[in-house]
Amino acid sequence: MTIQTGDEVAQASGNFSIRTVLHNAGIGLALLALILFFSIFTEHFLTANNITNILTQVTINLILAVGMTFVILIGGIDLSVGSVMAFASVIAGKAITLAGLGPFEAIVLAVIAATAVGVVCGAINGTITARWSLPSFIITLGMLNIARGAALQASNAQTIYSFPLAFEDFGSAMFYGVPVVFMVALALVFIAWFILNFTVFGRLLYGIGNNEEAVRLAGHSVYRYKIAAFTICGLTAGIAAVVYMARLNISSPIAGIGFELNAIAAVIIGGTSLNGGRGSVIGTLIGAFIIGVLANGLILIGLSDFMRQMITGVVIIIAVILDYYRAKYTRR
Template structure:
């Protein structure tokens, strides 16, 4: 029975899994290369070192949120609360880092821990409520969106928190070999998530859950705890994204993260992860985040208004969903 779950999940290394992964991610990669070529020809500023650094920095938060979102969407769920959870985690971390009597190192460590705990607890709550009562995650996380946002406003008294240690502020602009450190953090997180999903039993069960909850249950695994784990990971990554947000902008705002959940979901969908669950990868999510980042940056360089950029991004998302529909038919079986 366990073997059936592994097959259903698309065991990494199997022929079917490899063919589907190559079809999905090669197509996304070609789309990204096409965008880069178009914007390179349209603007002489696109492929400059400064602009490439800007793109990498700009996609960091979305990539981190999208990595966590991948786990949730793979099980057939959705998390609309990550933007608000980011704001709550940032405010909690901002309060922690501003506590009197702490040295810079202690304050930063406490802030990082506080953000991760706040995000993780929100994720656990999303998962437990959704899984225990069998309720749609769309509704549960919509409720959490409002709870976390309200809590962020209440804790901060609706005020932005600032004046962080210089060492913390410097982290947001630090580079290594010309690459932003914050992007390297996001890339490292994506690598860990890829290894978990493609090289562990837990990862196979996440895929299996998205394909058939009953098969996972009959194999003797806890559907409840797997769902809770997926949402917990999503909340945890929102906490990490909150720290990156604070380091980049040097503030902790209770209104931060508005709309971030939509960008994260878009990156996952454009990256080829099916909304019905059971199919997708972190590599695809990485490429999807790059596509959104490159698209946004290129459209700005072309002088398009914010309204036009939103419209074009929306069209790209819809096209990605349509392509996923046909890709599922072509790779079925």
């Protein structure tokens, strides 16, 4: 059985087909249009400080969206990543404040604790979903409540702070004008891109999204691959927790509320199909930037929070409608 990646599927009918242009360039052109619009109508949009702000603001959503891409590619969804991120940050925060460690040891412990929490929660989501063939929407909705309740219980509904200064230094560090935390997110994008395009594991994820039964008949364990996809999503939630702690120098049990919706929006706007089997993490990167640029530009224009939410919602709905027509055109 030959399994194609999303890019290969898009190019199957010719190098210069309309489908190829729409798939590879459409969302990129949309991002460029947004940048051009806000550059014209806002005075400070293209300043160095604002570009740095956009990169920093995009970081957590991009990290979560990278993991979400793996789940949506197999036709699933994970509503728990925001709550898992909060739970992971609380556990990591309590670990480093109680241990009384030095700065380096505290950071290492935080990374281990947060990613471990994320991996366990993701693996539970994947195991239950795959073992009983249950809708991931319902299972991860349950995990959303479990993780949020666990975060509130573990922290006694209190914010944890007074982390080592090294955390704050990492969260605000710059490398030639680029936030280091954004470079972490970009590294995850590259790793995910390589996995999805150049490994058997990645191609089988596309295969599961396209035709799960065909992958099973080819002798592959769909069960294990589904668990792996959700585990990766949990892992990125743990990494996002560390970045959140570094940026704000706190752990909060109410962090990440609504973050799962932004991550899903970035993936869908980026061209990954909700039905699975088609999409790319590069599209997710662009989708995250579209959300980040839109939010930043609307603030600079002076729109209220309510108007920004409405406009962002409209963009998400348009992206889903476009996905419908893109899938319909592909079937032809």
